[in-house]
Structure formats: structure tokens, C-alpha cells
Amino acid sequence: MQIQNLSEFKFEVAGFRYATSFNIAQLSDPKEEANADIKDCKPEAYAAKGIPVVPCGLVAWSLFNDTYSFARRPRRAGGIGGVEALRVIKSGISWRSERERLFGKHVYPKNFQNGSLVGGGRLDPRKPLSEQEELMVWMRTAAMPRFRKLYGRVEADLDAGETVAVAVRNSYNSYSFEGGKAVVLSTAGPLGGRNAFLGRAYLVTGMACLVLALLLTLVCLFFPMCVSRPLFRRIIARRHAINSCSWSPMI
Template sequence: MEVKSRQFSFLKLFSFEKVHKHMKSPIYVYYQLDNFYQNHRRYVKSRSDEQLRDHREENSTNACKPEDIANGKAIVPCGLIAWSLFNDTYSFSRDNKNLTVNKNGISWKSDREHKFGKDVFPKNFQSSAIRGGATLNVSIPLSKQEDLIVWMRTAALPTFRKLYGKIEVDLNEGDNITVTLQNNYNTYSFNGKKKLVLSTTSWLGGKNDFLGIAYLTVGGLCFFLALAFTIVYFVKPRQLGDPSYLSWNRNPGGR
């Protein structure tokens, strides 16, 4: 189920959506951005993995320019990726009863345990003249700032989805869901679009059109190449190991 974000001048708006078929919990809430190139080389490199892991590397900001220093002090976490952290917020209700969105465990466990330090806390973040996206709670270590951890795992394509949270109750067909969203994130600057997606998974995982299209395309290409090589082999066969194809036999007088 998709909810397209309509960008108005005010911060809050209400959107009413009807559930088209039964959705079994957990229901994953994603935000989708279009035309956002997280794979740009300068953007991808604008981070400090050393700083994210270890509080003793607080000043390791060489790769983070221009978001490395503010007011003469190092920014933690530094870099353009963290600076542009997504900051729209969503809340849901069904029949005037709130639906809780669980934001625990939305990031990769390996990222929480090995890439973001338990003793690293935000410092001097979003304090420069130009503010990017969301702010961070300075009393919570980066290993527990799961919205940040999800955002820092950059996407390979300009249209991508990132996990916002999980609704841990079933939604029934015909349920009217009220979505209250706070429209903070600026997509005008890169001519982008925002969408809110509710999805479930099966034992095979979630829906991914890109992988299916990619596999079919590559498989089809391999099939036609194999067919072409087979036709060439039967129409104009070449004896394997034929010495007449050696360069000195093809041109005996030359070198």
C-alpha cells in the first residue's frame, strides 16, 4: 500500500487510506525517495567510519568536508550522509485508535554492533549555518540511533526505500488507516518525490521488482548468446586445435 506525500506549505496533513487486502503483522513501514542519488561518489565518501566506531577518533573528519567542523569543533557524526538525514515523521491510527510503530531492530544487527560505537554520542550536529535534515538526541549513542544507521547504508539506485518502522498488529481488508505525517524533508532542491509504503514479507522476503527484471534480462541475454554461438558452431564449425590457425602458418613469409 502506497501513500504519496503531497508537499504543502504547512507541516502536518492527514491522509486516509483503505487497506485493500489483509496484511499480516509485522507490517513494514518504508519511506521512498525518488531522484535522490545516494550513490554519488562524493556523497558516499563523505563520512568517517573511524569516528562512527570509536569516540577516540572524534576528530577524524578529513573525509567529511564540508560537514566536518562547525564553530571550531568536530561534528559527530560528520559528513554529507549524516547531515542529510531524513526527517519526515509518520503516525498511524485505525478507527481513532493509535497504531504503534516499533522502531527497534529496523537496522542491520551487524551495523549496530560493529559500525556504530556504543560510546560515541552526537556532538555539534546540525549546528552549522545551513541545516540539512534531522537532528539527533545527544544522550543516545550512535549504536542506538537506528534511523541514522538505516540512512547511512547508502542506496545503489536513485529510487530507494528505507525502513522507518514496524506495525506489529494485523490490518484487515477494508480498514481505514489515518496517516499523520510531518512534512519536513525538502525534496524540491533535487526535484524528487516522497512516498510512504506499507509492506509485508513472505518466506522469500519482500517484493523487489528490480532484481526480478535484472535476472530475467541477464538470463535472456545469456540464452540468446548461447543460441547464437550454437548456430555459428553448426553453420561454420572450426576444428579445435587446428594448426592452420597459428599465426606463422597463416602468414608463412611474415613474422
């Protein structure tokens, strides 16, 4: 198997569920750092002396901080080959709407991870939130307890038979809540990486709609008089009244 350009490395976390604890106004507007109502961010809302934490909340506080480095061993004649490091590009991994709208260009981290209990990764206080793409990816909370997050891109072709070695710095404590972590290597297409669940969900929904449409068609073909019954007449009249507009002239 040959993997073309734009391969993606993703990390996977399972069994981690917590409340949506963040403040959108604080992330985008520097004027809202002190004025925003950040009670939903507790217990990571304020630092010492009541100074707000930016970004506040448990979602940012639990920022994933495992690090990975990758190398490949090309398959050459005789099975002998050197090891070549793979450069991981971590820019452009977030959505453009997040960089331009949700995370402000003039909002900088303040008092982040300065408490007695450190939750996860740290942020560079010299960089605005609009450039902290790892934070953007992590704060896009998943709907399910088992999810994947984009770590970076490798813009190199991987030939068939090559071996990819992954060096992991295990810093993120997932053992306290019995969570699991995994590294996923996938290719990127116009719609993103491979997602079997999404395809199955679309197929099941489409088949259900098709079966329902066929059943309704058969009902109309074999029972044409059913629409003349009072119940159906009331439904049709009510729907017509909702979709139509009526007005009365002012006197």
C-alpha cells in the first residue's frame, strides 16, 4: 500500500467526559476578559486575588499535552535502510472560522495553569489565542466520549513497505479516569480523514427515508380514498393555514 501526500497523525482519547466549561466572549474579545460572566468556568475561573484566568474553564485547563515525534525507515534492497525524521506541521490544523472569529487576535493567555493543580498543557503567553491552534482543536468538544483530535500533518509520501516509528512523551494523565489513548495515521481527503461512523449513519438514514417514501407511495396508490377522511382533511387544512398568510386592513 502506498500513502500519498498530506498524511495526518491523530491522537485518540476514550472514556473522557466533562462539562462544557468555557466562555466564548472571553476568548474573542479582550474587553471581556474582566467583564465576562465566567461563573460557568468554575473552578478554573479566577486565580489568586480574584484575577480572571484566560482562557478559563475546565476544557482549556485539561489541554492535551502528550507530544509525538515520527520517523520512517525506508524499505530498500537487502532490507537495509536508514531512519529519516518526519516533520510534523502543526499549523492549519484548526478551522479558519476559529482562527478568525472565535479566538481573538488580541487576547493573550493570563494566569493559565498557575494554580496548585495543573490540569494539562501550558500556553505561550506571548502568542495570542488566534495562533494557539492546539488549544482550538482541543476546545472543539466532541459529542461522544470516544473521539479523535488532529495533532498535525506530515506532507511527505510514504511508500509501501516503509515503517513509521513513533516516539511518545506520555505527559497526559488519562489513568486517573481509566481513559485510553491511541495514535492514528490516516490520509486526508476533501472531507477530512476517514470516518466510518459518519458513512454508516448517512447510509442508514438514507435507507430509512427511502423505505418510508416507498411505504407512503404504496398507501397513496392502494388507498387513494384515505385522504378524503376527516382526519386527513383537518391535517391538510391546518397545514395550509400555517403556510398561508392572512391580513386585515387597518381602519
